[in-house]
Structures are given as structure tokens and as C-alpha cells.
Amino acid sequence: QKEVEQDPGPLSVPEGAIVSLNCTYSNSAFQYFMWYRQYSRKGPELLMYTYSSGNKEDGRFTAQVDKSSKYISLFIRDSQPSDSATYLCAMSANTGNQFYFGTGTSLTVIP
Amino acid sequence: SQTIHQWPATLVQPVGSPLSLECTVEGTSNPNLYWYRQAAGRGLQLLFYSVGIGQISSEVPQNLSASRPQDRQFILSSKKLLLSDSGFYLCAWSTGTGRFFGPGTRLTVL
Numbered sequence: 001q002k003e004v005e006q007d008p009g010p011l012s013v014p015e016g017a018i019v020s021l022n023c024t025y026s027n028s029a030f031q032y033f034m035w036y037r038q039y040s041r042k043g044p045e046l047l048m049y050t051y052s053s054g055n056k057e058d059g060r061f062t063a064q065v066d067k068s069s070k071y072i073s074l075f076i077r078d079s080q081p082s083d084s085a086t087y088l089c090a091m092s093a094n095t096g097n098q099f100y101f102g103t104g105t106s107l108t109v110i111p
Numbered sequence: 112s113q114t115i116h117q118w119p120a121t122l123v124q125p126v127g128s129p130l131s132l133e134c135t136v137e138g139t140s141n142p143n144l145y146w147y148r149q150a151a152g153r154g155l156q157l158l159f160y161s162v163g164i165g166q167i168s169s170e171v172p173q174n175l176s177a178s179r180p181q182d183r184q185f186i187l188s189s190k191k192l193l194l195s196d197s198g199f200y201l202c203a204w205s206t207g208t209g210r211f212f213g214p215g216t217r218l219t220v221l
Contacts, residue, residue, distance in 0.1 A: 034209060043117075043201050043212035044155075088155070090210070099210055103154040 003027055006089055006102030015111050019076040023089035023102045026070065030100075033065050034090040035074045037083075038104065044088055048074065079109045113138035115213040117202050123219045130175075130189040132216050134202030137183065142204040144185040146177055149199040149215075161185060192220045 006023045013019055021035075031052055036044035048063040050056045050072075056063045062075040072091070076083055089102040114137045124130060136142055146158040157170045159177035167177050174193060178186045185202055197220045202213040 036212075041199075041215075041217065043215045046209050046211060049209050095208065099157070101155040 003100040004089060004091060004102045007105055008103055010106040010108060012108045012110060013079055015079060015081060015109055017079050017109075019079050019083070019107060019109075021074040021076075021087050021089075021105050021107070023072050023091075024070055025072070025091055025100070027091075027093065027100075028067070028070065029093040030067075030070075030091040032092045032095065033063070033072050035061075035063055036088040036090060038086045038088060040085075047087075081109050081111050084108045113204070113211065115202060115204055115211060117200075117213040117216050119216060120214065121217045121219075123221060124192050125221055126194055127191050130187070130192050130196070130218070132187040132200055132202075132218075134185040134187075134213055135183055136185075136204050139183070139204065139206070141182060142206070144179065145203040145205065145210065146185065146187050147201040147203060147212075149201060155201070159187070194220050196220050 004023055004025050033050045035048040037047050038044040048061055050063045050065050053065045053067045060077045064073040072089060086104040086106050088104040090099050092099045116135045118133055143162050145160045147155045148158055149155050159167055159169055161167050161179040164179055164182055175189050197218055200216045200218055203210045
């Protein structure tokens, strides 16, 4: 079983829709959870960083962590064509060197 | 603010040729540095990481090597490239509260 599972999509939504992106994981020791956005042919950009359980909101983006279900989500409200990218989840048990990345979900927001 | 640079941005090399990719970080001291490879549909694979000058840890045995000659410089090398070395190479640095990636180098080995 992979440490982190992420549906690769592709996901296609109309502009203005609410988008839900998800990852599941198997290691209950994970405490740090991140979401990255990667535009085509660019490096990943850190979008959201969450420690332990709960929600974190930043503008149109909300990151949610459910440690009991080993499930994390990223919600994008009022999605825009500029949100079209691949979104990767990442997580780790500590602030050391072992990060685990999902394979990414490709999102297209149609104008 | 911190900035991470990688060059070249794209590279096309024949099989068997050498490789040198460079990464530099500005605006921080003594960062942890990382080399990742991203292949289509396969996610990010950690290749090497370094916690200081001259300190390199290898995660995956392969024909690649890494060096850190200066605090904010990280180099990825190969003596002889293989077809399977093609991919998108990303340098990253970390403060412990996230990992920050450079713009990447797209390597095609023909």
C-alpha cells in the first residue's frame, strides 16, 4: 500500500464551481499536511500548510485534515481558469527530510 | 525573501553524455536542500538531500550523484546519462515548515 493515495483525475469543472481535491494516507504518524499547485512545466508552489487536524482557510482555498479517517482535502471556492493546474498533496511525520507526495490531480476550470 | 534558481531550464542530451544541473538558493542560510525527479504520472521521487556543505544522502541508487560545494549551492551530476534519466528535475529547500521548489530543469535524453 502506498503511503499517500491521490486520484489523478483529470477533473474538469465550470468556472465558479466549488472544487474538492482529496488524498488518503496510511501512516497515522503524519502530522504535517501540505497542498501544492503546479502549473504545466513549472515547479510546485506551496499553497497550504496545516499541522495536525482541523481546517485552514486562505482566501478561496480551504485545507481540511481528518486524522481519524486519514483523509485530507483541499476546497477551492469560486474556481477560476487560473486555478487550472495539477494539485499535489504532501505530508510528513516530522519536520525532517521524509516527505510523502501524492501523484497529483489535474484540474481544468472551463471559462 | 528566499529565492531558488535552477539552470538550465531545458536540456537535451545524448545517451552516455555527462550531466551537471545547478541549484542556488538566496535569502536563507544553512538550508536543507533536495533534488527530486518528477516523471509523468509518477509523482515526485526524492533523489538526494543535504543538510550542510559536503553532506549528501542518497535515497535511490542510480547513476546520478550530488554535491554541495557551498552552503547555498547544490549540484546534480552524472558521468553517463541513460534514457531512463529523462524527466523533470526539481531542486527544493526546506526550513522545516514546508518544502519550496525551484522552477525545474526538463531533461530529455535521446
